[in-house]
Amino acid sequence: MKHIEQKILSRVTSFEANTKEEAVAYFAKLWHSRIAFEKHVKKRLDEGVISDEYDYLQKTIECLAKADEYILAAYEKSWDRLRYASNGDWFVIFNEDGIILTSHKKDETKVPFEQKHAQLGAKLQKGKVDEKFREVFKSIQAKLGKL
């Protein structure tokens, strides 16, 4: 789990932005591709859970800044997924390379992460999120608040 966390942090520690557009452009690079990011934005807009790209960025960073619990779904092959949750209402899921796979609001139409991946044969490991991890995202959240 620590190695994935380190990869996530290495991708965000250099975060700098002078405008909301720059912040969104940086955020998009945390995803597999710009297209993947845009498709997720469109879907979350259609779901009515975000108001725009910047709101998506803020909700994702807020989740990571407040994350109290993580769940690692470990696979024999290289499909590991790491899920962070904050206050139980927003989730961010990374792959083993520290790339964001998805970021979404919790609702009853979705299957719990652990149930979903247990069905696919993953071994689950739960734990408390390190304060140092949260601090990095709290610092990004503070920068976003000034834009």
Next chain:
Amino acid sequence: MKNLEKFLKAYRLNLENFDLDMFLDDVLDIPHQVAFLEANIEALNQEQREEFFALNKKLAELLRSTDPKNEMQKKALKLLLDVCSHEVKEGHIAA
């Protein structure tokens, strides 16, 4: 019922964005959505029921036409086929 509309919308959006590379975690919610709608089919109005059947037909087409690129996608597709096979078949007939 508000909940039924919510499940129907979630199912619709998952099919509109059916992509195992970009939305695998979302795609894995489909069996739960289908099961909920199937269990509450009597509560669906005619329009909602028709949409549900049409979505089931679309799901059947997507499952037939999607080639998994790795073992994880293969497992996910198998899960969808196992859980949804009855509903997909029923939907196919009804649509």
